[in-house]
Amino acid sequence: MSIPEMSHADDPVWLAELRSVAHERAVEAGLPSAEEEQWRYSPIDEIDLSSYYLAKHPHERLAGEFLDADSIADAALVIDTVDGFLTNVDDRGADGVVVIDSSKSESITATGTVLAESIDTFADANLALSPSPLVVSIAANVIVEGPIVVRHHIAGDGGLVAPRLTVVAGENSQSTVIEVVTSDEVEAMVLAVTELSLAPAARLDYLVVQNLATSVWQIASQVSSIDRDARLATNAVALGGGYARLRTDTRMVGRGAEGNIMAVYLGGGDQSLDLRTFQTHVAPNTRSNLEFRGAVDDRSRSIYTGLIRIEPDAGSVEAYQTNRTIKLSDGAWAESVPNLEIENDDVKCSHASAVGPIDAEQRFYLESRGVPTPIAERLVVQGFFSDIVARMPHSGIAAVVEAHVADRLQGQGQR
Amino acid sequence: MSTLTVSGLCVNVGETEILKGVDLEVSSGEVHVIMGPNGAGKSTLSNVIMGRPGYEVVAGSVTLDGVDLLALETWERAQAGMFLAMQYPTEVPGVSVESVMVESFTAAGLSPVGVDQLLRAEADRIGFDSRFLERALNVDLSGGEKKRNETVQLGVLRPKIAILDELDSGLDIDALRACSSRVEAMTNENQLGVLAITHYNRLLHELRADHIHILVKGSIVESGGPELATELERDGYARFATAGSDDASASVDGIDPFLDPLL
Known part of the structure; x- marks a missing residue:
């Protein structure tokens, strides 16, 4: 098995070492197989990383922005990458926020500190390959008013692209980080990693919108570490990609930590959306709540597997997990597998999972008011998503997401 | 002038015959009321006219001005001029x-501009708090608020014929008065035709009935003027329940179907 290697001749010594270790780990682990629980139902056996090339520079982008200028007019900071390379930092007065490109930093950064161990080959490959591992640090006690927007775009045809972002939310800070992942109509493989580190009492709202072309495949990991009394809310919107995987690891490591993990996903055409979640309670008095909602249309597929893990020292824990998927067509397929692994008796845990067609009573009600069937179905699905959309951290961006979902639902079934 | 014509309508749910040949004609401006004991098929009739899934029409027809409603999708029936205010x-x-x-x-094909004002105006007419209009449909509304919400939509959509399936259930006296007088006004101002299903005469205090039909065991056993509702309220269904049926309805025995929970 071969993991492409990239020469990062100008890397600082510490990063070169980190990359070399990650590369070795990736080679050693090799590609996983669909036999493994974490990769069950995935087309992992079809992936050949060596068929992609490593971009040496960012390519010229063709597609427009997912978020128009108006929707992010209040941003504190806008960061752009193309093909994994940092191309732009637009600081609009974000006091107390520092952006570092680890490949240009002689001193060691937070890159690789949240995801210190190996979770899979692709996350290791990301560290080995990422041309600009970014770190955004919010200083202690700082409240960042507008969102910090990080836009990743993939423009190189045939490229293996490895965007990486590490957010360090300082003690008692408050901030909103929004990542947007888009592409041109190119064939590409995206190996993305986002690390979120919350110091004690930090409050971070995080939203990621993935709207890749269906010719692009993605294997992404989002790993969070939440320290004492800190609160993280994450919201993932999975819209694009031919095969698009997002693994979410949320770790409550300090007493009183809270993680709210939400997602909406919408599959159409021949898309395959693969969502894996881990809620890990390491410390006592911690709480996590996961709520995923999706819809699959045409011949698309969705896979959800989730694990709540309560470690032995984690007493007085509340952990909840819900995934609901609507199948909009007979040809669509959805799998939902929740799991619990509990090593402490003092816990409140629940998981719920449902896959089913659109609610016939709801549809009938709207139809009885004269709403044509396809529109009634669109409204029901939008309504189903609206709980999650309403909790997105930025109303302007939520509105863009909602409009995009409506457009997608309108166009679906015609492909 | 529009006419809803139901003729010889037979409907099954699963293996069970629910409607056994119903004939009805409701024209613009008229108010027809269907009364009958529980299980008589009243809700089936309203659902089947609107096309709710789960009912099998085995014989008969339903037309609106000659257009075969049963051949249309539910939303097309609504667009043709039908409205169903649901029981639940x-x-x-x-x-x-x-x-x-x-x-x-x-x-x-109408401009939706001004729909929000229309909604607000209709809500005001029946004393429905317009803040409820901001909520998701019927979510966290009480039974009575849901019925008022149905009435608001009826006022906005202005159908030719409205079926009111127990519009009065769940409504307090004031709300009932507001909703039924709104419907009555529509029958006069907009020539709305009404097919109302109810257990209670009190709906008819404001809404002036032209015809009362007694539905028992899937058949209309008697039709008459408003005096029939008064008789029913006084004497119950006993006279009708035994007519043309050997197993006199169990749901009639022992309980008074006219026992109004609000009185």
Whole structure:
């Protein structure tokens, strides 16, 4: 098995070492197989990383922005990458926020500190390959008013692209980080990693919108570490990609930590959306709540597997997990597998999972008011998503997401 | 002038015959009331006219001005001029009544501009707190609020014929007065034709009935004027329940179907 290697001749010594270790780990682990629980139902056996090339520079982008200028007019900071390379930092007065490109930093950064161990080959490959591992640090006690927007775009045809972002939310800070992942109509493989580190009492709202072309495949990991009394809310919107995987690891490591993990996903055409979640309670008095909602249309597929893990020292824990998927067509397929692994008796845990067609009573009600069937179905699905959309951290961006979902639902079934 | 014509309608649910040949004709401006004991098939009749899934029409026809409604999708029946105020209005999370009215207007080729004002005006007419209009359809509304919400939509959509399936259930006296007099006004101002299903005469205090039909065991056993409702309220169904039926309805025995929970 071969993991492409990239020469990062100008890397600082510490990063070169980190990359070399990650590369070795990736080679050693090799590609996983669909036999493994974490990769069950995935087309992992079809992936050949060596068929992609490593971009040496960012390519010229063709597609427009997912978020128009108006929707992010209040941003504190806008960061752009193309093909994994940092191309732009637009600081609009974000006091107390520092952006570092680890490949240009002689001193060691937070890159690789949240995801210190190996979770899979692709996350290791990301560290080995990422041309600009970014770190955004919010200083202690700082409240960042507008969102910090990080836009990743993939423009190189045939490229293996490895965007990486590490957010360090300082003690008692408050901030909103929004990542947007888009592409041109190119064939590409995206190996993305986002690390979120919350110091004690930090409050971070995080939203990621993935709207890749269906010719692009993605294997992404989002790993969070939440320290004492800190609160993280994450919201993932999975819209694009031919095969698009997002693994979410949320770790409550300090007493009183809270993680709210939400997602909406919408599959159409021949898309395959693969969502894996881990809620890990390491410390006592911690709480996590996961709520995923999706819809699959045409011949698309969705896979959800989730694990709540309560470690032995984690007493007085509340952990909840819900995934609901609507199948909009007979040809669509959805799998939902929740799991619990509990090593402490003092816990409140629940998981719920449902896959089913659109609610016939709801549809009938709207139809009885004269709403044509396809529109009634669109409204029901939008309504189903609206709980999650309403909790997105930025109303302007939520509105863009909602409009995009409506457009997608309108166009679906015609492909 | 429009006419809803139901003729020889036989409907099964699963293996069970629910309607056994129903004939009815409701024209613009008229108010027809269907009364009958529980299980007589009243809700089946209203659902089948609107096309709710789960009912099998085995014989008969339903037409609106000659158009075969049974051949149309539910939304097409609504666009043709039918409206059903449901007995138990469905909760539709995350969907506002305004968005539904806008889509209905748009599908009808009407401009949806001003739909919000129409909604507010209709809400005001029946004392429905317009803040409820902002909520998801029927979500977290009380039974009475849901019925008022149905009445608001009826006022906005202005159908030719409205079926009111126990509009009065769950409504307090004031709300009932507001809703039934709103419907009565529509029969006069907009020539709305009404097919109302109810257990109680009190709906008819404001809404002036032209015809009363008694539905027992899937058949209309008697039709008459408003005096029939008064008789029913006084004497119950006993006279009708035994007519043409050997196993006199169990649901009639022992309970008074006219026992009004609000009185």
